[in-house]
Amino acid sequence: MTGPEPLPPAPDVEVIGLDADDTLWHNESFYADAGATFAEIIAPWIPDGEDVASRHYETERRNLELFGYGAKGFTLSMIETAIELSGGRVSSAAIGELLALGKRMLAHPVDLLDGVREAVERLAEHHRLVVVTKGDLFHQEQKFAASGLDALVDRVEVVSEKDVRTYRSVIGRVGVDPSRFLMVGNSVRSDVLPPIEAGGHAAHVPYEITWVHEHVDDAPVAFPVLPSLSAFADWITTR
């Protein structure tokens, strides 16, 4: 059996790992908006029919091993894509607009998903909570500080990649047996499969948009899927 399954009984865990971007607060929707604005800004220099979003993603993927995740790398990759696609003709004023767009992304207020505050409060009553988020350390810490959730969460682990090794190390630092750890998040690739492989549990709460980089066609294991963090809190707290 692969992929989503009927909701099983919740496991008895001590620590809940919470993804942040698109699990606690909106993120991918800002990136999607920024991508649309990017295409508008450079449109005067780009051949008709060019798929700016796909070309930008190609640049991002190529740069991932140098830049890692986050809005600064996103911005540098926008500038690189603009220069490439325009054959070097894009104006420096337009590049200045891309810089300003990147800064708006970094300065964007944190917008919690509906019901998240109340769900995290309920989860914190019976579990230790640790936020496990990948991306830019500085920006993620700023967003967490602005989220108003800090009093409810034991620790924040900003990691550069969410793979099995990372989860093993996070679970070790938290100090529980992997069987007592459950991760919840919107990405099957980053929040569900690797913690399960590390010996822990996971639950999937999809977001309205999935970044193509996080897409998984066919999951090799079964896991519970819940429609919201509130529904997840109902499930885990009524076992």
Add this chain to the structure above:
Amino acid sequence: MTGPEPLPPAPDVEVIGLDADDTLWHNESFYADAGATFAEIIAPWIPDGEDVASRHYETERRNLELFGYGAKGFTLSMIETAIELSGGRVSSAAIGELLALGKRMLAHPVDLLDGVREAVERLAEHHRLVVVTKGDLFHQEQKFAASGLDALVDRVEVVSEKDVRTYRSVIGRVGVDPSRFLMVGNSVRSDVLPPIEAGGHAAHVPYEITWVHEHVDDAPVAFPVLPSLSAFADWITTR
């Protein structure tokens, strides 16, 4: 008494915190080289006598609260400075060169300071070592992995700012009394004063260049100054 003092006896500590950039490996010298290359790239569009380095630092400082530390923010600030100083006339080809320069900084091989490998080996014999470094999480982890020092070091703490709060939290995670922690690094502002204020010890090993942002005119407390990490290892291991 303020500032450097004659070498006191070394304190009896369990954990040594090691700064990374300009303490374990060369860093500021690469930034200085990059700054010189930056000025050459944009020279055709810049009025004679303009102090490009100072203007770039102003941009960096202004952007610090959005970008934090690291090479990606440095690169974005170069691009912003180039557009500003040229009145928007800098070519997008030149901006492409700035992007390439930023990527070279991120991809630059790790170049340990003389004697560091052997000094860290000696320190590891009698102390737990933790690297405490600020900047870009992804880039710092890459540099540490490339340094060959990972087997000697207990943990790496990449932090967004090196202030008293950060050191309190690092010392707490390491699990020692502050009096059993000593930090060594090249920046009085980041590696020496805040760990002392947090109740720990510190030693200063200056680097050949100090970034203006890290400069301290007059230190309010006394601390030992050693000419190299080897000399520091001599001092701390022969107490």
